[in-house]
Amino acid sequence: MARTNPVTFFQQVRSEVRKVTWPGRNEVVISTIMVLVLVAFASVFFLVADMVISWLVTLMLSIR
Template identity: 55%
Template sequence: MANPLQFMQQVRTEVGKVVWPSRREVFLTTVMVLCLAIVTSLFFFLVDLLIRGGLTQVLRFFG
């Protein structure tokens, strides 16, 4: 086990290797996440609508 001073030096070295995204990359990935969330929510809304309509028809038929 490394002593605390060596550990802190290693942490500082590793943090120095981190590549931070640019403002443009953050913006683009945020827009992509929002677009995919909208597409996914629309998909599940339509699937729910289809299943609900199907079940309603089945219940009307047997009820």
Template identity: 60%
Template sequence: MASKTNPVTFLQQVRTEVAKVTWPSRRETIITTIMVFIMVLLASLFFLAIDQTIGWLVSQLLGFGR
């Protein structure tokens, strides 16, 4: 079983670990956010096209087409 850590020691360890983190710059964050929005848009368009195609095929196979 793990030994219990003093809360003060724990907070010191947390502060030490947080200091090791490499935080992204504002520019990197903005670029990454824009890239995420673009990828979400592309994925949603892709799945919309696939959904419409499959819906059309099913309606043709079941004879509900025009």
């Protein structure tokens, strides 16, 4: 593996960062809202799933 001079490395990093297309404010806001909504849905889903599984296990263990 070839060693790269630190100055050359940082020049290459700057060159690559210039090529990045940064998202606009509107896109960031929409993406953030989507993430928050999906996290809320996932939280509710896992809460309900946990409650159902807990109820089923309790029901199975109480049967004798």
